[in-house]
Amino acid sequence: MFWTHMKNSLSIMAICMTAVAACAVEANNFKSLSYGARAYPHDGVVFEVVPPIGSTRAAFWCAGSEYARRFLGAGWQTPFYVVRGLGTGEVSGRKDTVLFSLEPVGAQAQSNGIFQFNGFNPGSAKTVQSADTDCDPFLLDLI
Structure with a gap:
């Protein structure tokens, strides 16, 4: 009986460790x-942007522009859209993240029902080029 209980406990611990490792x-x-x-x-052309803690709104758009251009192959005139405004990251777990997509939002949009005055409402969009202008160090409060 003891060995059966011990074996079950070890199996459960192994499953938990595997799940934690997968998340990491x-x-x-x-x-x-x-x-x-x-x-x-994320899946498809959705991505989670995580600027440094305390960053300005411009940092989210700047990072989104860079990711869309460098890693998704978007052109300068390609728009990208807010899927979910400021919230806890689904992958990173960080408190202040924004989900963007190269595809217009629709069913994938995640709204908490509150209009956000920070410009991160689902469906808000900028072109890669226009968001790239937010990469000015003065706007990012780096100087």
Whole structure:
């Protein structure tokens, strides 16, 4: 009886450790961007942008522009859209992240029902080029 209980406990621990390891691998699957930002790929053309803690609104758009251009092959005139405004990251777990997509939002949009005055409402969009202008160090409050 003792060995059966011990065997079951070890099996459960192994499953839990595997699940934790899988989450850690996913959280480490990020792309490094300029100015200390990171982006985490989601399904398809959706990605999670994580600028450094305390960043300005411009840092989210700047990082989104860079990720869309460098890693998704978007052209300068390609628009990208807010899928979910400021919230806890689904992959990174960070408190202040934004989900973007190269595809117009529709069923994938995630709204908490509150209009956000920070410009991160589902469906808000900028072109890669227009968001790239937010990469000015003065706008990013780096100087």
